[in-house]
Amino acid sequence: MQHNIILVGLMGAGKSTIGRQLARRLNLTFYDSDKVIEERTGVPIPTIFEVEGEAGFREREEQVIAELTAMQGILLATGGGSILRDSNRERIKASGCVIYLRASADHLFQRIKHDQGRPLMQTANPVQTLRDLLKAREPYYMEVADLIIPTGKQKVNVILREIHNKLKQLQEVTHANP
Numbered sequence: 689m690q691h692n693i694i695l696v697g698l699m700g701a702g703k704s705t706i707g708r709q710l711a712r713r714l715n716l717t718f719y720d721s722d723k724v725i726e727e728r729t730g731v732p733i734p735t736i737f738e739v740e741g742e743a744g745f746r747e748r749e750e751q752v753i754a755e756l757t758a759m760q761g762i763l764l765a766t767g768g769g770s771i772l773r774d775s776n777r778e779r780i781k782a783s784g785c786v787i788y789l790r791a792s793a794d795h796l797f798q799r800i801k802h803d804q805g806r807p808l809m810q811t812a813n814p815v816q817t818l819r820d821l822l823k824a825r826e827p828y829y830m831e832v833a834d835l836i837i838p839t840g841k842q843k844v845n846v847i848l849r850e851i852h853n854k855l856k857q858l859q860e861v862t863h864a865n866p
């Protein structure tokens with residue numbers, strides 16, 4: 689049994705931001721699969737997409753997700769598209785408590801519109817792209833999630849508190865019904 693926490697959700701959901709702070713509070717080691725891929729290749733994600741295409745990136749992502757989900761005592765912020773592969777979803781689910789950070793396409797866009805680091809957002813209509821991605825991926829986020837946390841207009845601190853409380857409730861239920 690592994691006691692990790694894994695954050696899933698679309699680009700801009702706050703996985704990296706919330707993840708880093710939550711890990712500190714829970715005394716877990718923080719990993720971000722996107723950052724691990726960038727450190728290993730030595731280039732930013734947009735460059736990997738340019739050189740190897742999305743398919744090349746997904747291969748690297750699967751390798752990194754396999755390694756990270758096998759670790760213990762970590763908080764893992766996953767790439768937004770990592771749940772697309774069955775193998776990743778299985779590993780993510782088996783690795784610990786999965787939290788889906790959920791927000792609408794409009795809210796997500798407000799958060800990431802000034803950032804050029806997301807290759808899938810370089811389209812003529814990024815809000816529509818986010819809507820399409822959300823529609824296609826929401827069932828996968830829901831499938832893996834143990835907790836669903838709405839992050840719409842909420843401030844980071846409020847979201848952190850909510851996750852903390854929900855995790856405590858989950859723990860109490862688990863201890864009462866082992």
Ligand SMILES: Nc1ncnc2c1ncn2[C@@H]1O[C@H](COP(=O)(O)OP(=O)(O)OP(=O)(O)O)[C@@H](O)[C@H]1O
Nearest residue numbers: 698699700701702703704705767768799842843844
């Ligand atoms: N609840 C929030 N309220 C306002 N801004 C937020 C919130 N959560 C995150 N942000 C901001 O939104 C931006 C995107 O957040 P972050 O990089 O954590 O998302 P992500 O889920 O890791 O995205 P990706 O899948 O692309 O890595 C950052 O600038 C962050 O500061």
Ligand SMILES: O=C(O)C1=C[C@@H](O)[C@@H](O)[C@H](O)C1
Nearest residue numbers: 699722733767768769806807
């Ligand atoms: O939603 C996605 O498919 C992606 C999200 C980011 O975290 C990165 O993994 C990459 O930009 C692709």
Ligand SMILES: [Mg+2]
Nearest residue numbers: 703704722765
């Ligand atoms: Mg991130």
